[in-house]
Amino acid sequence: MVDGVVKRKRYAVVVTTYGEVDKLTIRNLWPSSRRILLVVTRQIVKVPTALIYFIADYRSTKHYINWKLNRYRSKLIAINRAQTKTLEAALDRYGSGFLAKADVRVFDAYYFVPPYLDDMLSELRRDYDGIVVVPMIPVESAFSCGVACQMVMDVCGEGSFALVKVMSRLWSDDALHRIYIDYLFAQLSQKIRSLKGGGKIGLVLVIHGTLVRDRHGNTPKVFTGLEETIAFFEVMKQKIMADPRNIFTDVRQGCINHSNGGEWTAETIEKALEDYREDGYEGVVMFPYGFFADNSETEYDAKKQLDKAGFPVAQYVRCINDDPDFGRWLGEKVLAELQWLDNLQHAMETPGECIEPKLKKFSYIE
Template sequence: MNVSSFANSECLSMRVAVILVAHGEAEGAGFFENYSMIRHTLDHAAEVMALPGTVRLVASVVGGMKNCVAFRVSGYRSPQNRITRQQGALLKEHLRIGCDGLHAEYEVYSAFHATPPFISDILRDTRSHDARLLVSMSPVDSRMTAGTLHLLAEKCRGTVDGPAPVVVDGFWGDSGLRRVYVNHVFRYGRNDPGAALLLAFHGTIIRDARGCEPGFHTGADEIGSMACALRNAVLADPRNHYARVEVTHYNHDIGGTWTRPAFPASLNALGDAGVDRADVFSCGYFSDGTETLLYAGRHAERGPVGDVHFLPCVNDSADFIAHLAARILDTVDAGG
């Protein structure tokens, strides 16, 4: 899938569909859209975990009602899907500039695992493109994130449903993203000598209810590797004045034992150590949403650390979009 060679040999413009795939969250406070989001999330999880249909139905109804009431009372609305669309708009402009003269036309789409438009919808709409990229908008690869995209790409291979998509993932080991992250920390963090920095990841299950290792790719190793590298990079940076830099996890604690320490436990440990100021960077996410804004905020309000400041996710920051564009152009230039 080399753009230059395609254009030179065919004298045609190559149409490339770039599909940003995020988890997706309900954008309003309505019951049905929140029910649907939770139901799709649980159905997705049921592909690898034992979640009976009745359990998924009840959890979706109860969760949808809770969200409906809570969001209407608080006025909260998830920005995740809107941020993903904004990332796509900015990315399209970067790609236009980056591929100038290469006879390629990049069209950027946003798709979601749990809310419309779903990945299958966008794949159907892009069947006529010459090439398609599925970009995992999660920095950590697992069966539930990039793994799903690889399965979809393989399913498309050898069919008449358009070119088989190429998956862009592996951000957890991306040194370029790490540099973006470190600069982001020192741009938005308070970096006080007496403060702590918590690097927060989306947690994952590490032992099932029977105490056994899960039979699917959980992403736990990738979290550990990325967390260690990022923590070391922050500590080694000459700009760093944080007294402590620690790793924490936003866990759901469903179906077994999850990654440790969990965010509330990390806050308790800081309180026990006499730390009264903490910055939190949700580096396990490319966009802010309900977990990073609402749920984490509630834990912070109940915790012992009096002054907790949440850095924004990289969201639509210029450095992140530029890095994303570079990864995509490199993938296309390398032929996928």
């Protein structure tokens, strides 16, 4: 408060994800590959510093040749920026109550390409009263949303809970399940629908796999999100199969795994497609529910496996991306987090007031 005037608080919202190079050059790929090794790979495999440069060179060259030959260009950055704009519009439209007492700005940032999340956090913490980080991956682990948490601790310190809030457990939200299922059934092609009653149709729900055992056969020391990954699949499968619009004979998990570090999840895309082929399925639909935005792992690697599988009818359903219903839902979640952070700060600033903030309830925006 200055001269009896209450100072308006300023909050930043940062929409973040891995990030992939927008312009395909080896010069752009190399620093991205190096950061992946430094931030993610070294959590599960000890990589000597000198070897990181060699591996980064190899991976960059491999991706460049592969993507160039297949004329692939990642849309992840463009999608994340569109999601950022959609979220910004949702906050402006539905957040009038909160915006009446605080200013909110929305930014995009990335783990592995500029603007880097850790650099942005360093800048924003000087100018804003609070920051909400929105990792655009529904299931958190040390290899996904956990990267954001680690960067928050590195930049702001372990006592930053009153300054920065990292959103989590998005996968468990019933409203998200409903949006996903409505979106999936709305996207089904006429060719797939025409198989109903005349052939078995399978659904592959694609998600990033995770480490089950390390190279010594032990439970990994890092948080892998394995239980959350399994629970997310089980709840989605149950709700899809129980939906009156359902045309699928079965729903199977399709994990995208890495090759290093130990034993990864066994329910891979390859296994799901092979099982459907052996069981005589006529049609297969693939939906990457474990990603909020299409990227090289979904629309390139996973889709290529579906195309090569040779089913009579196959359809790749794109990630939820900047779907309007998803944008409204995300706006609701972010508003709740902003309110939580504001209540917590108010409680800490008010003598004698309970430090447990009272959360404001937001209903789903219809």
